[in-house]
Amino acid sequence: MSVERRGAVVIGGGISGLAAGFHLTRAGVAVTLCTDGWLMCGVALTDEYWLAHTALGVTREEMNRMILNGFASAFLAWPEKQALIAGVRDELEGAA
Numbered sequence: 056m057s058v059e060r061r062g063a064v065v066i067g068g069g070i071s072g073l074a075a076g077f078h079l080t081r082a083g084v085a086v087t088l089c090t091d092g093w094l095m096c097g098v099a100l101t102d103e104y105w106l107a108h109t110a111l112g113v114t115r116e117e118m119n120r121m122i123l124n125g126f127a128s129a130f131l132a133w134p135e136k137q138a139l140i141a142g143v144r145d146e147l148e149g150a151a
Contacts, residue, residue, distance in 0.1 A: 062128075064089060073107045080117055087125045119147045 062085040065076035076086045088107075093099050104122075107113040126140050 061085065062087070062124075064128075066090070070106065070110060073103060074111055076121070077107060077111055077113050077117065080121060085124045085127075086121055087128050088121050089125075115151065122147065 061083070063076070063079050064087045065072045065079075066089045068075065073088070076088055080086045088100070088103060090096070090098055090100050090103050104113075104118050108115075108118065123140060123143060126143050127136070129136055129139065131139065
């Protein structure tokens with residue numbers, strides 16, 4: 056039996072996009088949060104995560120899951136992707 060993995064990518068959208076992304080996360084959908092480059096809109100991805108935390112009550116665990124989903128969606132060879140995810144997971148655990 057195969058397991059279907061549902062996923063979504065949220066690109067921008069301000070507080071509405073963030074809210075949609077985190078509601079999907081809480082519903083079990085693998086969500087990746089993206090934003091325009093800082094030079095395009097003056098908003099960094101860290102600003103989006105901070106807004107999600109302060110305005111929406113998103114937990115550290117939920118944010119970590121979305122961060123790891125982003126790296127898991129990277130267009131990299133499997134061994135390189137696994138090494139990247141392991142390094143990011145170590146960094147996230149060290150920051151807790």
